[in-house]
Amino acid sequence: DAGITQSPRYKITETGRQVTLMCHQTWSHSYMFWYRQDLGHGLRLIYYSAAADITDKGEVSDGYVVSRSKTENFPLTLESATRSQTSVYFCASRNLGGTEAFFGQGTRLTVV
Amino acid sequence: SQKIEQNSEALNIQEGKTATLTCNYTNYSPAYLQWYRQDPGRGPVFLLLIRENEKEKRKERLKVTFDTTLKQSLFHITASQPADSATYLCALGLGNAGNMLTFGGGTRLMVKP
Numbered sequence: 001d002a003g004i005t006q007s008p009r010y011k012i013t014e015t016g017r018q019v020t021l022m023c024h025q026t027w028s029h030s031y032m033f034w035y036r037q038d039l040g041h042g043l044r045l046i047y048y049s050a051a052a053d054i055t056d057k058g059e060v061s062d063g064y065v066v067s068r069s070k071t072e073n074f075p076l077t078l079e080s081a082t083r084s085q086t087s088v089y090f091c092a093s094r095n096l097g098g099t100e101a102f103f104g105q106g107t108r109l110t111v112v
Numbered sequence: 113s114q115k116i117e118q119n120s121e122a123l124n125i126q127e128g129k130t131a132t133l134t135c136n137y138t139n140y141s142p143a144y145l146q147w148y149r150q151d152p153g154r155g156p157v158f159l160l161l162i163r164e165n166e167k168e169k170r171k172e173r174l175k176v177t178f179d180t181t182l183k184q185s186l187f188h189i190t191a192s193q194p195a196d197s198a199t200y201l202c203a204l205g206l207g208n209a210g211n212m213l214t215f216g217g218g219t220r221l222m223v224k225p
Contacts, residue, residue: 031211040120042217043156043201050211058212090155092213099144099205101213103155 003027006091006104013081013111021076021107023091030096032074034058034066036087037106043090049074081111114139116216118202124222131189133219135202138183140214142204145178145185150199150218159200160187192223 004025013019023032034046045058047066055066063085065077074093078085088108092101117136125131135145144163148156162169162178162185169176175188189196201218205211 033213035215040217042116042118043203043215045212045214048212059214092155099146099161100158101146101156101203103157105155106153 004091004093004102004104006089006107009105009107011107011109013109015081015083015111017081019078019081019109021078021089021091021109023074023076023104025072025074025091025093025102027093027095027102028071029093029098029102030071031094032068033092033094033101034064034074034076035090035092036060036085037090038087046076046089078109081109083111085109086111116140116202116204116214118200118216118219120217120219122220122222124224125192127192127194127223127225129192131192131196131221131223133187133200133202133221135185135187135216136183137204137216140183140204140206142206144205145176146203146205146213147174147176147185147187148201148203148215150201156201189221192221194223194225197221197223 007022033048035043049055049068091104094101146161147159150156173190177186199218199220202216203213
C-alpha cells in the first residue's frame with residue numbers, strides 16, 4: 001500500500017540491547033524525520049534526512065543512529081537501549097519543496 | 113531559551129461552539145506555522161499551514177491566525193462537533209527554507225454533545 005509505514009508497532013526490549021525501528025515510504029519524498037513523543041514533551045526531533053546518504057541531528061539525538069542508503073527507508077537504531085528511551089516513535093516524510101509532513105502510525109517502544 | 117507553548121490543560125467545550133486553541137513561541141523566527149490533529153494511537157495529520165507574511169488562513173470550519181509580532185497563532189474550529197475531539201499540535205517551520213518542523217506539546221480538545 002502507498003504511504004508511510006513503521007514497524008514494528010510495538011516492541012519491548014531490555015536495557016542494553018540494540019533495537020532498530022523501521023520506516024518505509026512509497027512517495028519518494030526527499031525528507032524523512034524521526035520524532036519521539038513523550039507526555040509533557042510533545043514531539044521532539046531525533047534525526048532528519050534531506051536525501052539518501054544525508055542525515056542530520058535533531059534536538060535529542062544522543063543514543064540514536066540513523067542511516068538512509070535508499071530514499072524510501074530511514075531506519076532508527078538505538079545502540080544500547082536505556083529506560084529513558086521508552087517512548088512512542090514517529091517517522092514522517094515530506095516532499096522537496098513541500099511543507100506538509102506525513103506521519104506513520106508510530107512505534108511504541110518499552111525498555112525494561 | 114526557545115519554547116513553543118500550547119495549553120497543556122484540556123479544552124472542554126459544548127457542541128456548536130467555537131473552539132480556540134493558542135500556540136505561543138519565543139526566540140524562534142519561523143518561515144511558517146502548521147497545525148496538526150492527532151487522535152489517540154495515531155500519528156499527527158496535517159490540517160493547515162500559514163506563512164510568516166500571512167495573517168489569516170481558512171479551510172472549511174477551521175481558521176488560523178498568525179501574529180509574528182506577538183509570536184502567537186490562534187486556531188479556531190467553528191460549529192464544533194464531538195468528532196473534532198482530538199489533540200491539536202502546532203509546529204514551526206524552521207531552518208533553511210523551513211526544513212525542520214518543531215512541535216509544541218499539543219492541546220487536547222473535548223467537544224461535548
